[in-house]
Amino acid sequence: MRPAKWHTALTLKRRNGSLFERLAMLLLLAGLSVMILLPLFSLFSKAVTNKQGEYNGLDNFIDYFSTPALLNSLQHTVYVSLLTAVLSVFLGFLFAYALTRTNIPGKMFFKTVSLLMLFAPTMMVGIGLTYLFGNQGLITTGFFDALPLHWDIGLYGPTGIVIAEVLYTFPQACLILVVSLSFSDFNLYEAAKTMGAGKGRIFLTVTIPSVKYGLISSFFVCFTLAFTDFGAPQVVGGGYNVLATEIYKQVIGQQNMGMGATVGIILTLPAILAFIVDRFVTSRQHAVSARAVPYRITANRKRDGVFLSLCLIMAGMILLLIGTVFAASVIKIWPYNLAFSLKHYDFSKVAGGSLQPFWTSLRMSAWTALIGTVVTFVGAYLIEKTKTFPVLRQAGYFLSILPLALPGIVLGLSYIFFFNKESNPMHGIYGTIWILVLANIAHFYSVAFVTATSALKKLDREIETASDSLGVPRYKTLLRVTIPLCLPAVLEMAMYFFINSMVTVSAVMFLYAADLKLASVSIVNMEDAGDIAPAAAMSALIVLTNIGIRLLYEAITHQIKKRTHAWQTREH
Amino acid sequence: MPQSYLSIEGIRKSFGSFTALEPIHIEIPRNEFVCLLGPSGCGKTTLLRMIAGLETPDIGRMLVEGRDITSLPSAKRNVGFMFQSYALFPNLTVAQNVAYGLREKKMSKPQIQSKVEEVLNMVDLLSSAKKYPAQLSGGQQQRVALARAIALSPDFLLLDEPLSALDAKVREKLRLEIRRLHEQLGMTTIMVTHDQEEALTMADTVVVMNNAKVIQSGMPEDIYERPNSRFVADFIGAVNFLEASDGREALAIRPEHVRISPIHEPGSYEARIESLEFRGSFYRVTMLVQGPSSRYFPNGIMADVNRSIVKQYQLEKNRRVYVQLPEEHLIHFGPTRPERLEVVG
Ligand SMILES: Nc1ncnc2c1ncn2[C@@H]1O[C@H](COP(=O)(O)OP(=O)(O)O)[C@@H](O)[C@H]1O
Ligand SMILES: [Mg+2]
Numbered sequence: 001m002r003p004a005k006w007h008t009a010l011t012l013k014r015r016n017g018s019l020f021e022r023l024a025m026l027l028l029l030a031g032l033s034v035m036i037l038l039p040l041f042s043l044f045s046k047a048v049t050n051k052q053g054e055y056n057g058l059d060n061f062i063d064y065f066s067t068p069a070l071l072n073s074l075q076h077t078v079y080v081s082l083l084t085a086v087l088s089v090f091l092g093f094l095f096a097y098a099l100t101r102t103n104i105p106g107k108m109f110f111k112t113v114s115l116l117m118l119f120a121p122t123m124m125v126g127i128g129l130t131y132l133f134g135n136q137g138l139i140t141t142g143f144f145d146a147l148p149l150h151w152d153i154g155l156y157g158p159t160g161i162v163i164a165e166v167l168y169t170f171p172q173a174c175l176i177l178v179v180s181l182s183f184s185d186f187n188l189y190e191a192a193k194t195m196g197a198g199k200g201r202i203f204l205t206v207t208i209p210s211v212k213y214g215l216i217s218s219f220f221v222c223f224t225l226a227f228t229d230f231g232a233p234q235v236v237g238g239g240y241n242v243l244a245t246e247i248y249k250q251v252i253g254q255q256n257m258g259m260g261a262t263v264g265i266i267l268t269l270p271a272i273l274a275f276i277v278d279r280f281v282t283s284r285q286h287a288v289s290a291r292a293v294p295y296r297i298t299a300n301r302k303r304d305g306v307f308l309s310l311c312l313i314m315a316g317m318i319l320l321l322i323g324t325v326f327a328a329s330v331i332k333i334w335p336y337n338l339a340f341s342l343k344h345y346d347f348s349k350v351a352g353g354s355l356q357p358f359w360t361s362l363r364m365s366a367w368t369a370l371i372g373t374v375v376t377f378v379g380a381y382l383i384e385k386t387k388t389f390p391v392l393r394q395a396g397y398f399l400s401i402l403p404l405a406l407p408g409i410v411l412g413l414s415y416i417f418f419f420n421k422e423s424n425p426m427h428g429i430y431g432t433i434w435i436l437v438l439a440n441i442a443h444f445y446s447v448a449f450v451t452a453t454s455a456l457k458k459l460d461r462e463i464e465t466a467s468d469s470l471g472v473p474r475y476k477t478l479l480r481v482t483i484p485l486c487l488p489a490v491l492e493m494a495m496y497f498f499i500n501s502m503v504t505v506s507a508v509m510f511l512y513a514a515d516l517k518l519a520s521v522s523i524v525n526m527e528d529a530g531d532i533a534p535a536a537a538m539s540a541l542i543v544l545t546n547i548g549i550r551l552l553y554e555a556i557t558h559q560i561k562k563r564t565h566a567w568q569t570r571e572h
Numbered sequence: 573m574p575q576s577y578l579s580i581e582g583i584r585k586s587f588g589s590f591t592a593l594e595p596i597h598i599e600i601p602r603n604e605f606v607c608l609l610g611p612s613g614c615g616k617t618t619l620l621r622m623i624a625g626l627e628t629p630d631i632g633r634m635l636v637e638g639r640d641i642t643s644l645p646s647a648k649r650n651v652g653f654m655f656q657s658y659a660l661f662p663n664l665t666v667a668q669n670v671a672y673g674l675r676e677k678k679m680s681k682p683q684i685q686s687k688v689e690e691v692l693n694m695v696d697l698l699s700s701a702k703k704y705p706a707q708l709s710g711g712q713q714q715r716v717a718l719a720r721a722i723a724l725s726p727d728f729l730l731l732d733e734p735l736s737a738l739d740a741k742v743r744e745k746l747r748l749e750i751r752r753l754h755e756q757l758g759m760t761t762i763m764v765t766h767d768q769e770e771a772l773t774m775a776d777t778v779v780v781m782n783n784a785k786v787i788q789s790g791m792p793e794d795i796y797e798r799p800n801s802r803f804v805a806d807f808i809g810a811v812n813f814l815e816a817s818d819g820r821e822a823l824a825i826r827p828e829h830v831r832i833s834p835i836h837e838p839g840s841y842e843a844r845i846e847s848l849e850f851r852g853s854f855y856r857v858t859m860l861v862q863g864p865s866s867r868y869f870p871n872g873i874m875a876d877v878n879r880s881i882v883k884q885y886q887l888e889k890n891r892r893v894y895v896q897l898p899e900e901h902l903i904h905f906g907p908t909r910p911e912r913l914e915v916v917g
Binding site for chain 1: 621624625626645646647648651652653655657659661662663664672673675676677703704705706707720724
């Protein structure tokens with residue numbers, strides 16, 4: 001026998017993956033730390049310092065909770081977010097139910113319309129509402145006095161915010177609930193029927209329990225989105241303060257960084273709660289048994305009629321809103337001169353300055369999509385498929401899903417605190433496009449990571465070992481087998497990064513340099529300065545770009561499906 | 573005893589606190605066909621993967637012709653491994669799958685081409701070279717995996733339950749095919765299976781495993797006729813156990829060796845027929861032994877009886893018969909011990 005020590009050293013080396021894999025893993029961890037952990041740490045330390053930068057313990061928090069104006073914004077935010085979440089989940093459930101459990105025509109159309117909102121910055125929802133329900137709004141003025149009916153809903157304030165947030169979060173709830181409702185076991189329904197349960201009872205005892213986790217998870221998603229959104233309250237909030245606009249005021253207006261950080265931490269609490277609930281729910285969501293039978297939709301005209309009207313109303317609202325923004329962007333002077341004009345697309349005379357922000361946004365989103373997709377995929381691969389130290393892999397996994405709990409605004413703040421420090425060796429990227437790209441990658445990392453991970457999980461677990469046994473280096477197999485198999489997921493990740501980078505404002509609004517203004521930020525500025533029509537025009541540009549990217553994605557995916565048809569697994 | 577080619581010396585493996593393999597010792601001669609046989613979860617795959625270099629043992633070493641290969645990476649061991657899931661690359665054609673490992677060798681394109689053709693020819697799949705794995709049946713996929721494993725002309729062919737996913741007919745055919753390839757190519761083949769019939773029909777040597785340990789190894793006939801433990805006797809084929817009183821030797825007998833007669837003979841036990849089960853060429857007759865001897869056979873006794881005999885003696889349920897257990901067919905296990913082997917985790 002050889003000495004045991006000698007063996008142990010070798011064993012340790014091989015059991016924990018190749019040297020290359022371990023280096024890559026360490027690099028990934030370092031990258032994730034710079035991207036997420038260290039900036040967060042800066043935020044926390046900022047929250048316990050005063051304006052002069054001296055340590056002051058919990059003074060900021062005490063200050064916060066004893067200043068009625070500040071405390072008000074917390075109450076406001078909780079109020080609108082709760083209302084939003086309840087309404088969104090309710091409407092999202094109805095919509096999802098219509099798409100999965102009824103025979104209404106035009107499901108494809110309704111699905112597409114519900115997704116349109118994901119292509120728009122939230123400010124656009126606000127702008128659309130302004131054109132409909134604002135002081136000069138289409139509906140407020142009864143189609144410019146054409147109708148005898150005038151209806152002022154009192155848009156500015158909580159009403160406007162809630163309507164905007166519902167329109168913005170409802171597609172998310174819908175997406176989650178469609179998935180929940182699609183996974184059901186028809187056997188349960190038939191069993192309930194044979195035991196004589198009525199429709200109402202079946203709904204309460206079979207349907208609702210089977211989507212319980214979907215309901216919980218969509219509630220928290222909607223709540224968090226509304227809680228942390230900046231765009232909509234900025235446009236239709238009026239004087240109604242919410243946390244996100246409060247942070248903006250503290251940081252940009254009063255340069256009170258410590259209080260900004262404090263509010264940021266408070267803003268993160270529901271997101272962390274949502275994060276924990278989501279983890280819990282995911283672990284509880286058992287797979288449907290292999291013997292489950294898919295839901296069979298029974299014929300029922302009355303039901304279909306009710307749900308069709310409902311879907312038409314909701315889709316109509318969304319289309320009206322987007323249509324109004326598009327229309328307003330090509331009308332000379334709303335509401336006085338309704339002639340067609342493209343002058344609002346010439347941004348040279350307004351607060352934004354030029355079309356430059358749009359190009360900057362494009363450039364930033366393209367880089368985010370490219371770098372983000374590569375980094376996220378490699379990260380997911382290292383965590384999912386290699387044998388490096390389990391502790392490192394777990395740490396990597398945790399850091400990868402942590403951004404789910406970080407509102408964009410908080411991430412943006414953390415980035416100023418971290419990268420703006422002269423002592424930071426990466427200070428150089430401050431004020432360049434790269435800090436924007438980095439912030440976006442961090443902001444959207446988790447969802448892309450989950451997409452990559454689930455694609456990788458679907459592959460045969462032995463692909464890597466098969467490659468080992470055939471004497472082929474793993475990176476070659478990654479390039480030749482794993483990535484081609486995951487191509488649809490890779491494209492989805494790229495599209496996700498791109499579209500979200502185009503619409504986001506919360507993370508980047510603290511970080512852009514004067515010469516690197518972004519399209520979404522310029523919407524906020526133009527709207528703030530009263531240049532609403534150009535703001536509408538810029539929103540329209542963003543939406544059109546995103547629709548274009550989505551169509552491109554669909555086209556490429558279609559091509560890939562056609563080409564790879566032969567290797568899709570078939571039942572035998 | 574032929575000279576050992578592969579020696580496994582005290583290999584042990586645990587995953588966390590769970591021990592998947594206790595220290596294992598096995599000697600395998602060159603060109604043998606070895607079956608690792610045992611119930612699911614007993615560590616067969618783990619052992620096979622360690623031989624392939626896909627897992628690293630905690631302690632112990634492996635030698636090939638006296639050369640220590642314990643820390644040699646898989647690529648340098650010259651093994652062909654066939655995975656339980658086949659692990660074919662779904663986005664590559666059959667030919668590309670087979671050529672996958674060849675491309676790493678210093679071979680020219682035409683050489684690779686002709687090697688692929690040669691190997692695909694061996695498994696009778698040349699006509700499917702351009703197809704993708706998903707376009708093939710299970711049996712065909714299995715043969716692609718086999719072709720890929722032997723393409724590199726390995727010294728060892730390692731097969732992990734190669735037939736378990738296939739239906740009975742295909743399985744039978746592939747048994748012969750694998751055995752033929754083994755002989756044709758002159759490799760040392762180690763095959764994992766939990767199917768005792770497969771092991772007995774294919775192997776030169778069967779290694780029976782249970783609970784992370786090797787229980788017995790030997791030629792199929794030896795293992796069948798002279799199992800060294802209740803576990804092996806029970807796992808391979810059907811068997812009757814005779815309950816021994818404390819400290820006495822434990823005994824067993826195969827049902828085909830149990831003799832039935834309608835009349836009493838010296839040394840026979842009186843029994844009543846409980847059931848007759850038609851098995852094609854024979855009947856399996858289950859009986860309960862009567863009288864004081866019944867305590868040796870608490871589970872009754874089974875006998876495999878020819879159809880002609882069943883007719884001749886008019887055997888039927890509740891018939892009284894006399895059972896004989898010929899001395900020369902009794903299996904001896906040595907004194908009964910607390911049954912460690914049967915504690916299934
Ligand atoms: N990578 C692993 N991590 C943890 N446990 C494992 C791993 N591989 C195998 N095991 C465990 O080791 C035991 C033996 O597994 P295996 O060798 O696959 O059994 P067999 O092939 O005989 O069915 C099983 O209980 C299995 O759960
Ligand atoms: Mg196995």
